[in-house]
Amino acid sequence: MGLHGRHGEEGLLAKGKESGAKKIVMVEISPTMPNLGRFIVTPTYGMLAVASVLAERSKYNVTLLYDRYVGKIIPEDVVAMDPFIVMANGLTTAAPDLEAFFSRFHELTDGKIPVVAGGEHATMYPEEALKYADYLLMFEGDETVFPLLEALEEPDSSKRDSLLSRVPGLYYRDLSDTWRCNPDVPRVEKINYRYNFEIMPGAKDAGKRFRAARIPLQTSRGCKYSCSFCSWISLYGKPGYRVRPPEDVVHDAVHASEHMGINDFFLCDNLFAGDEEHASEVMNQMAVAFEGKRKPSITCLMRADQLSGGPSSLSEKKVALLARGGVSIVSFGLESLSERSLIQMRKQMTLDKYIAASEMLRRHGISMLGTFASGFDGDTIDDIRSIADFAEKMNLFTVQVYARCITPGTTDMIMSEHRIIPGHPNQYKNGHGVWIMPALMLPSQLQETMFEVALKFHNRTRSRRPAHLIFSRIWTQLQPNLRALKRIESEVLLPMRIYKSIKQEFRIDDDRLLQIHDNKDLLHRYRKTCTRIFTEEVDAAFATQQDQNGYPIAAGIPGAGA
Ligand code: B12
Numbered sequence: 001m002g003l004h005g006r007h008g009e010e011g012l013l014a015k016g017k018e019s020g021a022k023k024i025v026m027v028e029i030s031p032t033m034p035n036l037g038r039f040i041v042t043p044t045y046g047m048l049a050v051a052s053v054l055a056e057r058s059k060y061n062v063t064l065l066y067d068r069y070v071g072k073i074i075p076e077d078v079v080a081m082d083p084f085i086v087m088a089n090g091l092t093t094a095a096p097d098l099e100a101f102f103s104r105f106h107e108l109t110d111g112k113i114p115v116v117a118g119g120e121h122a123t124m125y126p127e128e129a130l131k132y133a134d135y136l137l138m139f140e141g142d143e144t145v146f147p148l149l150e151a152l153e154e155p156d157s158s159k160r161d162s163l164l165s166r167v168p169g170l171y172y173r174d175l176s177d178t179w180r181c182n183p184d185v186p187r188v189e190k191i192n193y194r195y196n197f198e199i200m201p202g203a204k205d206a207g208k209r210f211r212a213a214r215i216p217l218q219t220s221r222g223c224k225y226s227c228s229f230c231s232w233i234s235l236y237g238k239p240g241y242r243v244r245p246p247e248d249v250v251h252d253a254v255h256a257s258e259h260m261g262i263n264d265f266f267l268c269d270n271l272f273a274g275d276e277e278h279a280s281e282v283m284n285q286m287a288v289a290f291e292g293k294r295k296p297s298i299t300c301l302m303r304a305d306q307l308s309g310g311p312s313s314l315s316e317k318k319v320a321l322l323a324r325g326g327v328s329i330v331s332f333g334l335e336s337l338s339e340r341s342l343i344q345m346r347k348q349m350t351l352d353k354y355i356a357a358s359e360m361l362r363r364h365g366i367s368m369l370g371t372f373a374s375g376f377d378g379d380t381i382d383d384i385r386s387i388a389d390f391a392e393k394m395n396l397f398t399v400q401v402y403a404r405c406i407t408p409g410t411t412d413m414i415m416s417e418h419r420i421i422p423g424h425p426n427q428y429k430n431g432h433g434v435w436i437m438p439a440l441m442l443p444s445q446l447q448e449t450m451f452e453v454a455l456k457f458h459n460r461t462r463s464r465r466p467a468h469l470i471f472s473r474i475w476t477q478l479q480p481n482l483r484a485l486k487r488i489e490s491e492v493l494l495p496m497r498i499y500k501s502i503k504q505e506f507r508i509d510d511d512r513l514l515q516i517h518d519n520k521d522l523l524h525r526y527r528k529t530c531t532r533i534f535t536e537e538v539d540a541a542f543a544t545q546q547d548q549n550g551y552p553i554a555a556g557i558p559g560a561g562a
């Protein structure tokens with residue numbers, strides 16, 4: 001159904017500034033490939049942040065379209081809104097969906113309405129995102145978007161080019177149509193603007209329509225650690241820990257509660273309570289603001305050593321305050337049960353701290369979930385398998401076992417780039433799909449063990465069954481990736497002696513892999529074959545899907561999800 005139809009007279013345009021103001025339409029398109037996060041209905045914080053600051057501080061009439069609120073977004077509908085420019089965010093797993101959407105959009109507009117992309121995919125894989133965008137605004141966009149808009153308003157092409165060359169973090173085409181990048185970016189210091197859900201069609205009372213509705217909040221941005229695999233510094237361009245004014249955080253929560261009827265929040269801080277005093281103040285103010293109303297339920301991301309007692313931990317009193325302010329779930333980045341892998345990750349953590357933290361949270365009635373990044377060099381198949389029992393010991397209500405993903409700009413990438421399997425399709429780059437070569441097992445064994453753990457753990461009790469169902473669905477959609485890994489192993493990795501079999505276990509031969517990287521012909525053959533196998537498996541899955549459904553699914557993605 002077209003978007004205007006769904007929203008009647010009101011259409012999709014947000015209630016505007018002065019009439020005649022130029023329009024910016026921002027589109028958030030969810031990935032077709034299922035992932036865990038997609039089973040909750042939540043617009044992404046980064047997009048909401050940029051939309052909110054524009055709505056508050058620019059002269060434009062801003063509309064933010066989130067497909068889960070308004071239904072499938074159709075390029076024709078966006079063109080009919082007559083925007084001055086269109087902006088999009090997106091995760092890498094959504095890249096095929098974005099390519100399909102904007103290929104049609106560019107066709108309809110003849111390239112006359114510029115498309116600006118930002119967010120994770122644009123920042124981590126700019127060369128890929130250039131396939132669908134005219135401009136990429138990498139890193140934090142909440143300040144740099146203003147000079148970009150000023151440049152795009154400039155009618156004189158050489159003046160515009162000069163303005164574009166000064167927008168930090170921008171990818172653009174210069175006067176000779178050559179792509180240029182302005183890499184140096186300052187960090188955003190003040191995150192002191194507020195949500196305005198009036199600019200989001202379908203947001204009103206969304207809590208009544210979606211049982212799994214959540215609203216993201218942010219109290220701080222950045223982290224004080226630099227784990228080898230973590231993308232936070234590469235996503236912001238520079239390190240630094242910033243906090244938001246507590247009044248703004250509380251405003252956003254109260255506004256979401258009143259306008260949308262949503263009291264479930266996800267804190268998008270990389271490291272919540274990295275500044276203890278600030279977190280206490282936010283929680284104090286939350287408790288006051290929601291007094292006598294439905295208590296908020298907040299999920300936040302924390303390290304186990306923040307809650308394990310000892311010098312770097314929050315006190316019992318402060319944890320009690322978090323609970324009073326609404327924190328009901330802590331998501332721990334536990335990463336591995338192998339001490340060797342934890343050292344390789346520079347996680348600065350021990351298993352004893354995991355247990356101590358779980359006891360602290362239990363005392364305060366806060367639930368816990370654990371996320372693991374498996375496939376580091378100390379991880380054996382048994383280490384990964386034992387996650388299911390360790391999770392019981394910690395009393396986690398859910399475990400999320402992700403694959404190590406070696407991503408641009410991380411220490412992990414600098415040290416281990418050669419372990420990435422070439423040609424891996426973007427739609428599987430969602431944390432569930434394996435695309436690296438682990439040291440102590442084959443890639444397909446890592447892929448299978450991750451899901452063995454998730455399915456085993458969530459099949460144990462009735463309350464975990466919904467999660468079991470979700471993992472089963474994701475696992476079904478991942479089969480083309482698994483088939484490709486198995487073929488790559490038997491057609492490439494084993495014949496080329498990249499893995500050796502020792503007493504029925506597989507071990508990587510890093511020297512051999514590096515030797516292949518140093519040999520032009522071997523490297524060419526290796527890359528070409530892996531890429532071909534991935535492509536064949538994805539295409540085959542797409543063809544089957546088409547046969548079953550009788551209609552094509554955007555950009556060759558197998559599976560339409562839940
Ligand atoms: C919080 C979080 C979540 C929350 C999101 C809650 C929400 N409603 O926003 C939850 C738990 C739901 C989640 C889910 C998932 N996540 Co997540 N998540 C994060 C995390 C920890 C922080 C993201 C965040 O909010 N940052 C704070 C804001 C300020 O930063 P930002 O998003 O980068 O936004 C800024 C800029 O990017 C830019 N920007 C953003 N959008 C736009 C748009 C335009 C037009 C412009 C100009 C600029 C711009 O400006 C913003 C403000 O400065 C990151 C890790 C990290 N270190 O960042 C992973 C991360 C984003 N997640 C990731 C993944 C893979 C997932 C899942 C697929 C995992 C899964 N298998 O379930 C799902 C996907 C859900 C979905 N939508 O389908 C990956 C994405 C990698 C990639 N290249 O795609 C990340 C980077 C983690 C990683 N592996 O490194 N996630």
Ligand code: SF4
Pocket residue numbers: 223224225226227230231232270271303333
């Ligand atoms: S994994 Fe967590 S603790 Fe480590 S750098 Fe990233 S956000 Fe910080």
